[in-house]
Each structure stands twice: as structure tokens, then as C-alpha cells.
Amino acid sequence: MLADPDSLPDPVRYILFNVRLPYAVMAMLVGASLGLTGAEMPTAPNNVLASPFTLGVSAAATLGTAYHRFVLSTTDVEGLLAVQRVIVFCEGGRH
Numbered sequence: 776m777l778a779d780p781d782s783l784p785d786p787v788r789y790i791l792f793n794v795r796l797p798y799a800v801m802a803m804l805v806g807a808s809l810g811l812t813g814a815e816m817p818t819a820p821n822n823v824l825a826s827p828f829t830l831g832v833s834a835a836a837t838l839g840t841a842y843h844r845f846v847l848s849t850t851d852v853e854g855l856l857a858v859q860r861v862i863v864f865c866e867g868g869r870h
Contacts, residue, residue, distance in 0.1 A: 838865055 780788055817825045827833045841861040 834865055838862070 780792065783791070816827065816830070817823050819825065820829060822829070827836075838861060841857070845857045845861075
């Protein structure tokens with residue numbers, strides 16, 4: 776079946792090669808890169824007990840999530856004020 780893609784009906788071939796296959800390849804690439812990142816995390820600071828909190832990755836992820844949640848999903852002033860509060864909180868209350 777996959778050895779001869781021309782033998783497949785057009786809708787099946789479209790779904791398989793234009794929808795399913797790109798998602799599967801992307802999932803494999805993302806999984807491999809996350810695995811490499813997880814393996815590299817303890818070696819960056821030369822500490823086998825290093826965690827994402829040690830390098831500040833968790834704080835950056837929280838800030839990125841808040842930015843996406845409140846700015847990219849809404850355009851109202853309330854969302855922008857929420858992002859400002861998150862930034863002030865991440866900075867430890869400094870302006």
C-alpha cells in the first residue's frame with residue numbers, strides 16, 4: 776500500500792501524506808529534541824542534580840505561557856494587565 780502510493784484513492788493519499796505523515800514526523804522530531812534536552816540539562820552546569828529550576832527554564836516557560844494565554848488569545852486591556860502582573864511577579868516585585 777505505501778510502497779505504491781499511486782494505487783491509493785485520492786482522498787486517502789491526501790489525508791495520509793498531507794495530514795497524517797507530517798504530524799507523525801513532527802512528533803518524532805519534537806520527541807527526539809525533548810529527549811536530547813533532558814539528557815543535556817544536567818551536563819550544562821556540570822551538576823547531576825540540575826533541574827529546570829536551576830537554569831531558569833521553568834520561569835521562562837511560565838512567562839511564555841502567560842504571554843500566550845493573555846496576549847495572543849485576547850486583545851483586551853485586562854489580558855495585558857495580567858501579563859504585566861506576571862512579569863512583575865517573575866522579577867520579584869521590582870519595576
